[in-house]
Amino acid sequence: MMKNLRQLATGTLVGAVMGLTATSLYAQLPEHLRDYPLATRGASGESVAPMFNGWIANEDGSVQMIFGFANQNREAVVDVPLGPNNFIEPAQFDGAQPTHFPVYQRPGFVGLQERGTFAVTVPAEMAGTEVVWTLTSGGKTWSVPGRATSTAYEMSHGDRALGSLKPAIRFNPNGPESNDVEGIYAQRITTSVGEPVTLTAYVQDRGLRAAYPENEMLLYPLGTEWIMHQGPAAPEFDQARITGRERAREGAGESGSTGSNDWEEVTTQATFSEPGDYVIRLRVDNFVAPDSQFDNVCCWSNAYLPVTVTE
Amino acid sequence: MKKSSLIGLFSAMAMVPALANAQDAPTYANEVSRIMQDNCQSCHQPGQIGPMSFTSYEEVRPWAPLIKMRVEQREMPPYQYDHDVGVQELKNDWRMEQEEIDTIVAWVEAGAPLGNPEELPPPIEYPEVGEWRLAGELGPPDHVIKSSAWDVPANGQDLWWEPEVDSGITESRCIKAIETLPSKDAHGSTHHANSHFMSQDENGNWFPSGRLSEYAYGKLGEKVPEGACRKAPANSKVGWSIHYYPDGNAVADDQVSVGIWYHDEEDNFKEEEAYAQDLTLYFLDGGGDYLIPPHGKLMTQGFHSFDHPVRIDSWQPHLHLRGVAMTMEVFYPETGRKEVLSQASNWNAGWNHSHTYEDGFQPLVPAGATIILTAWFDNTANNPLNPDPDQWVGAGQRTTDEMSHAWIAVTHLDDEGYEEMLAERAERDQRNMATR
Numbered sequence: 159m160m161k162n163l164r165q166l167a168t169g170t171l172v173g174a175v176m177g178l179t180a181t182s183l184y185a186q187l188p189e190h191l192r193d194y195p196l197a198t199r200g201a202s203g204e205s206v207a208p209m210f211n212g213w214i215a216n217e218d219g220s221v222q223m224i225f226g227f228a229n230q231n232r233e234a235v236v237d238v239p240l241g242p243n244n245f246i247e248p249a250q251f252d253g254a255q256p257t258h259f260p261v262y263q264r265p266g267f268v269g270l271q272e273r274g275t276f277a278v279t280v281p282a283e284m285a286g287t288e289v290v291w292t293l294t295s296g297g298k299t300w301s302v303p304g305r306a307t308s309t310a311y312e313m314s315h316g317d318r319a320l321g322s323l324k325p326a327i328r329f330n331p332n333g334p335e336s337n338d339v340e341g342i343y344a345q346r347i348t349t350s351v352g353e354p355v356t357l358t359a360y361v362q363d364r365g366l367r368a369a370y371p372e373n374e375m376l377l378y379p380l381g382t383e384w385i386m387h388q389g390p391a392a393p394e395f396d397q398a399r400i401t402g403r404e405r406a407r408e409g410a411g412e413s414g415s416t417g418s419n420d421w422e423e424v425t426t427q428a429t430f431s432e433p434g435d436y437v438i439r440l441r442v443d444n445f446v447a448p449d450s451q452f453d454n455v456c457c458w459s460n461a462y463l464p465v466t467v468t469e
Numbered sequence: 470m471k472k473s474s475l476i477g478l479f480s481a482m483a484m485v486p487a488l489a490n491a492q493d494a495p496t497y498a499n500e501v502s503r504i505m506q507d508n509c510q511s512c513h514q515p516g517q518i519g520p521m522s523f524t525s526y527e528e529v530r531p532w533a534p535l536i537k538m539r540v541e542q543r544e545m546p547p548y549q550y551d552h553d554v555g556v557q558e559l560k561n562d563w564r565m566e567q568e569e570i571d572t573i574v575a576w577v578e579a580g581a582p583l584g585n586p587e588e589l590p591p592p593i594e595y596p597e598v599g600e601w602r603l604a605g606e607l608g609p610p611d612h613v614i615k616s617s618a619w620d621v622p623a624n625g626q627d628l629w630w631e632p633e634v635d636s637g638i639t640e641s642r643c644i645k646a647i648e649t650l651p652s653k654d655a656h657g658s659t660h661h662a663n664s665h666f667m668s669q670d671e672n673g674n675w676f677p678s679g680r681l682s683e684y685a686y687g688k689l690g691e692k693v694p695e696g697a698c699r700k701a702p703a704n705s706k707v708g709w710s711i712h713y714y715p716d717g718n719a720v721a722d723d724q725v726s727v728g729i730w731y732h733d734e735e736d737n738f739k740e741e742e743a744y745a746q747d748l749t750l751y752f753l754d755g756g757g758d759y760l761i762p763p764h765g766k767l768m769t770q771g772f773h774s775f776d777h778p779v780r781i782d783s784w785q786p787h788l789h790l791r792g793v794a795m796t797m798e799v800f801y802p803e804t805g806r807k808e809v810l811s812q813a814s815n816w817n818a819g820w821n822h823s824h825t826y827e828d829g830f831q832p833l834v835p836a837g838a839t840i841i842l843t844a845w846f847d848n849t850a851n852n853p854l855n856p857d858p859d860q861w862v863g864a865g866q867r868t869t870d871e872m873s874h875a876w877i878a879v880t881h882l883d884d885e886g887y888e889e890m891l892a893e894r895a896e897r898d899q900r901n902m903a904t905r
Binding site: 209266309 | 619625626628629631754757758759760766768769793845857859860863866870
């Protein structure tokens with residue numbers, strides 16, 4: 159009698175059907191629920207939401223403010239150059255934010271958000287200062303304050319449930335290191351329009367995983383993505399994104415490894431179609447680790463490469 | 470001093486008519502104590518989650534005006550389910566009867582008298598925090614599965630502990646009831662604890678094989694209704710998804726438990742006659758396809774349908790801090806009719822109830838009908854739980870991010886079973902009408 163039946167359709171719809179539903183339900187709704195707009199997104203013309211993701215109290219009294227964004231268009235990529243339509247106050251923090259806002263549609267709960275795009279550190283002597291990112295697009299201006307007031311937005315540099323930490327990135331094997339969303343900047347490189355240029359970095363997984371026998375590996379293969387952060391036109395990247403799972407299939411990661419792994423060189427070739435000044439962001443994640451997810455605000459790090467492109 | 474005296478005078482004057490009628494008013498000993506036992510004390514007792522204890526007149530009396538206000542506004546007991554729309558026949562329904570509310574109001578307005586202490590009912594013994602709530606009715610669980618031990622820090626950001634453990638189940642059986650139980654020490658920091666079965670395919674690969682349980686702060690256990698089988702598979706693993714939100718108390722080696730009660734001989738349960746039941750997460754707006762603007766509001770919707778008739782056994786909205794309401798409706802395409810099944814127009818994240826419909830009153834949904842879920846979010850300063858109305862809010866796993874889904878237990882029927890249930894209900898309704 160029991161039947162193994164399948165669900166015919168599980169989906170979400172927006173637009174006209176929603177409007178019909180809202181209207182007919184209206185009569186039965188309590189008054190306090192009657193002025194809510196439905197979640198709808200146009201293909202274009204929507205604004206980009208600057209988003210404050212959270213804050214971290216550093217041991218020296220400084221506070222890191224972490225930001226991301228969400229392009230609310232279903233299709234249209236948005237570019238907003240630094241300036242009156244895209245600025246951060248106080249001015250000393252201006253310039254860290256992106257100017258290029260792709261459309262994301264991620265699985266899971268994060269959906270259209272791009273989290274942890276950049277971060278700034280408010281020094282201890284400026285404690286209590288709010289860092290406000292103002293962004294105008296789609297005919298709307300949004301000013302979002304980064305503030306260290308609510309514990310609901312407090313984050314940490316510490317390890318996750320099974321010991322994962324943010325991965326490390328260097329542009330020189332013996333040079334400075336990023337192991338954080340705030341990241342490091344490489345020395346500016348120069349190329350010309352149409353001339354492929356090789357972008358190189360060195361990455362290494364990090365974690366305190368030995369204490370957790372649930373870990374299948376002590377070091378996990380890393381995911382990498384090259385993203386235009388600032389610039390006049392999106393370049394073409396050779397293999398812009400390689401996930402940790404794809405690297406795992408290639409044999410990366412060391413099952414049962416206990417030592418520090420070697421730095422892994424990651425490269426891409428970028429070809430620019432427009433002259434100008436660019437910043438390319440390299441995001442490195444260890445999302446293969448069971449306690450690391452984009453949803454859970456950890457663990458990934460950023461590093462930024464300034465590029466000047468001539469005619 | 471003068472101001473205080475005046476307030477006291479006005480207060481005393483206001484009490485005069487009430488005291489004049491105090492003789493006829495309800496008393497704590499005779500009426501209110503029983504209402505408190507039935508509706509309040511399970512949480513409001515030492516060691517439980519209620520911030521103050523209500524187990525005696527001395528404990529209740531100072532809070533009488535606040536109690537009156539909360540019950541009049543139906544903020545307490547905390548069971549966010551509208552009483553004027555949708556299915557009203559619910560199991561474990563915490564809502565007070567209007568008569569009980571009226572009694573409390575009359576008692577407070579009469580000066581909250583004790584009455585005759587000899588009329589006090591004997592005290593009720595409640596399970597301690599960390600003890601099975603369903604044990605009083607069903608006895609101890611037949612099988613307990615624990616998450617791997619993990620150290621919960623005292624402070625810091627949200628953390629997710631997602632171990633997989635051997636279920637220890639050696640024989641596939643139908644579940645009668647399930648309860649997820651955070652430990653006594655970490656019950657304040659265990660925001661949610663979901664568990665699902667994992668089974669092995671013929672190649673030895675593990676795959677998800679059904680939801681075991683869903684727990685969020687404030688939720689009790691869950692009983693599978695008659696005639697339905699939620700299967701606990703043999704030789705399975707259980708995958709946990711535990712979300713800890715540190716509350717200031719560090720807990721070493723914490724473990725969350727899920728207790729399973731199976732049908733026994735006395736239940737006269739016949740698996741071969743039972744329909745399959747599952748508990749599944751149903752998204753609104755794809756789960757993450759929405760943003761709530763600063764100082765703004767938003768409504769999300771999700772649509773789900775089946776190619777066979779189903780019975781909806783329970784419904785549990787799951788939103789976070791900006792979530793304020795959810796509705797479940799059904800749309801019948803053949804008639805164009807739409808019906809509200811359940812509505813929680815004053816939902817808040819402090820309590821996650823699974824609204825379980827009474828047997829015989831579970832919504833029956835024909836094949837092809839559409840279940841419509843609608844949720845409301847308030848990111849303004851008017852929402853008292855809002856940590857920062859200046860922020861955009863998107864979906865995510867942190868408490869301060871949002872979620873927009875419902876947990877729904879569905880029994881999957883065939884046409885014959887569906888028609889049988891419809892006929893039984895029609896007969897019942899006719900019988901009831903005849904006896905009126």
